[in-house]
Amino acid sequence: MGRHHISLSPDRSIVIVAVSGARDTSTYAQGTPDFLMRYLAQPARKVLFDARLARAAMESGTAIELAEACGQEMPASRVAIVAREMDCAYARIWRRALASTGHEVFVFEHVGAAEAWLRSEADEDTLYVA
Numbered sequence: 843m844g845r846h847h848i849s850l851s852p853d854r855s856i857v858i859v860a861v862s863g864a865r866d867t868s869t870y871a872q873g874t875p876d877f878l879m880r881y882l883a884q885p886a887r888k889v890l891f892d893a894r895l896a897r898a899a900m901e902s903g904t905a906i907e908l909a910e911a912c913g914q915e916m917p918a919s920r921v922a923i924v925a926r927e928m929d930c931a932y933a934r935i936w937r938r939a940l941a942s943t944g945h946e947v948f949v950f951e952h953v954g955a956a957e958a959w960l961r962s963e964a965d966e967d968t969l970y971v972a
Contacts, residue, residue, distance in 0.1 A: 848876060854884070856957070857888070878912065888920045889919055891921055891923045893930070894925060905932075921940050922948055923948070924950050924951070924953050
């Protein structure tokens with residue numbers, strides 16, 4: 843069963859979304875409206891999307907369509923997706939969908955790196971070397 847949790851960073855500049863479990867049309871229908879309502883109600887336009895414990899449980903075309911629909915509802919945002927590994931299918935689906943709807947999006951394997959990028963002025967042309 844999929845779950846989600848939404849909160850703000852202590853300085854209220856980053857919306858933190860953590861999802862876990864199987865992510866299917868049912869979990870999307872529950873989590874996305876909750877996220878959008880909270881995100882649109884506050885001024886921060888940065889999202890830390892922690893997907894390390896999530897996995898896609900629907901056909902990829904459907905998942906991309908649903909993620910794009912979410913991205914179209916969001917104002918231009920900077921989104922850091924944290925995944926178990928760089929080639930995680932769930933993270934790739936969200937990265938592709940959000941990027942195609944005008945958001946600046948990167949995938950990270952570590953929360954600290956994701957937070958550092960969100961708090962920086964670095965853009966998508968910056969090369970990161972670990």
